[in-house]
Structure formats: C-alpha cells, structure tokens
Amino acid sequence: MSTRLDIPDDSSGVGPRLREIRKSQGLSLRAVADRSGLSVGFLSQVERGLSSIALSSLHSVADALGVSLAALFEARPQEPQVEDDGAVVFTITRAVDRPRRTVSSGRHYELLSARASGLVLEPMLVYIEPGGTREAAKPHAGEEFAYVLSGELMYEVAGEAHRLGPGDSLYLRSTAPHTFYNDGEVTTIVVSVVTPRHF
Template sequence: MRTSERHTRPDDARPDLVGARMRRFRTERGLTLRGLAARSGLSIGFLSQVERGVSSIGLTALNSVAAALDRPVAEFFDDGSAPAEEVPPARLPTHFTLTRAASGATEYVSGQQTYRMLSDRGPNLVLEPMLVHIAPGGRRDEAYGHGGEEFAYVVSGELLYEVDGVEHRLYPGDSLHLRSNAPHRLYNDTDEVTTVVSVVTPRLF
C-alpha cells in the first residue's frame, strides 16, 4: 500500500511548469544558470531553454537538477493545489512490493512525455519502473549521461534512441539496455504517441 499519492492532471502540467519551478528553486538558492549547469552536468543553453518553456527535460536529467538544487523531483510537478489525501502508512516488507491496478498510479508530465509509475515505494529497492507515453514532435532533449542503468521496451509506436551519438530506431517488441553514463536521449519523430516500458536506476521519487 502506498503511503501517499500525488496525481498530476494533464491540464495542470503545462510544458513550462517544470521550467518555472526550476527557475524559482535556482534563484532561491542564489545560483546562476552557469552554477546550476556545473552542478547538474547539463549545458547552460539547455537549462535556459527548459526554464523558458522552449524545451522539455526528461526525468533522469531532472533528477540531476533536483539533486543540484537539493529538492525532491516531485516538487517540480506540484501545482500548488491541496495535497492528496494521506493513506495510513502500512508496514512494508523490505524485499518486495505489490501494486494493484485498482489502487491507481501516480503520473508526472514533462513536456512531450507522461510518466506513469508502475511500482509502490520499497525501502530496499532501487529500480524505477515506469510506463512512458511520448507524444510526437517537440524538441529533442539534450543527450545526457548519469549514474545507473536504463532499460526501454517499446510497447507501441516507434522510438529513436540515441546512444553515444548513434541513433537506433526501435519498433514494438524491441528493447534497449544501457549503462546510463553513456550520453543518450530519446525522441518520437512519428505522428503517433509511442508507449514504452522504462526501468531506470536509481529511483527518482
């Protein structure tokens, strides 16, 4: 059983919402874009585009920004509405979680991508499994490397996955698994939504 649940509605998750939060948190810490770039490993130009709502940012890159600003990733999506009703905490086993479809799922929207969390939190678990819907078009995120591993399995649609500057086109049933320190980015260049099962480490939320 999850201890709390936050839902981000598509109409609240404007493409510029995450960027606006990023700018606010950065200025509150007295950081320049150059300072945030140095701490997060992302370029000044890309961070500027995200803050202005010109580009979106993937969850793994946002995780580095959040760490640099000492903020939880979830705070970049909070729309300021009333918090979700707290569910009484349950005693969780240390070795597994069980997530029922009927319990609902938390979703986060960043630009062209909607992330649906597929697993409740587990005290000693490190994987972050997600169902990701990637809308067509939009701007390509900046290629970015980070710690951990990343796995993507295409359920429907097509996906361009660039690793170390080489593009790989994935179709339904195709998958890709990499050490995430290799610069990588993904993009949907078709006219339809692409759905991907994605598993990353470490956990983002």
C-alpha cells in the same frame, strides 16, 4: 495522419513547487540559474508554467536546490509497505493512484509503482509524442530498459541510432551516452525501467 493521445498531466505543479522550494531556501532565480547552468529567463518561465523543462534540466535544478527530483512533485498516495524484519518486501500501487505527469516537452511519464526505501528500480510508462523532440545524449549511473508497446522509438546509444517497434526492447548500462525520441507520426508508448530513480 498524426495521432496524439489526450494524456492528463500534473506538470503545472512543477513550476510553483520549484518556486516554493527556492523561496523557502531564500534563493534568488539568479542563484539557482548559476548553480544549475540554466538561464534566469528560462527558470522564470518554468516557475510561471510558461515553459516545460527537460528531465535532464529538472535534475540540474533539483541538484541546485539540494533536493530530490521527487520533491518537485506532489506526494502520491500508496498502500502501506509490507515489511519483514524491517526490510521492504513489496509495495502495491492501485491504478487510481497512479498519476501522469509531464516533465519534458512532448514526454509524459507515468510512474507505475509506489516508492519504497531499499527498492531501487523505477518502472514507468512513457508516452512520447511525435515530432522528433530530443534531449542531448548523456550518460549517468545505473541501468535502463525500454520495451515498446506501440509506435516507434529511436534510441541513440553511444552515437548509434536504433529504431525500435512494438515488441522490441533495449537494455543498456546507462554509463553510455544515450537519448531517445519519436520521429514518427503517432504517439509512442514505452515501458521503461531505470536505475537510479528519476523521481
């Protein structure tokens, strides 16, 4: 029997925020489409909340608009950063301040830590719904770590697929083309830590 989790998200805010930034820059949908390599029709559907957008495509849109990926989401509350001679020592993020958001069809990303300048890791919980939906394998700078809490995860690295179960982990240099997906029947939950930050 297929099990899907009822996971709240704030993906509905991505489209309107994208439209707001685009219009504030005086850009047409065609201009953003040309810069991002995505179609005008698809971007229009995303802005209206009719289509979800893959994380890799959202990166392309952010680049086309000249903003960070984080700028496409609402600001998150966080406790004050603790500083020592101007350097960030640590941040604290309370459970009630940790929003969940959907940025890709069938994937829910929950950020586990507040942002702080000078800190480069981005820890997340990733909920991957069943169905085998996957993004194209792509390389990028940085490193990536995944630890499966529940369910099963297919992780493809340099064309080779690896099945991970609860307690299994994978750590890689992200310069190797990679992607992950859930071809099982239950929602998979993964602790993911990446550099550089996605959001």
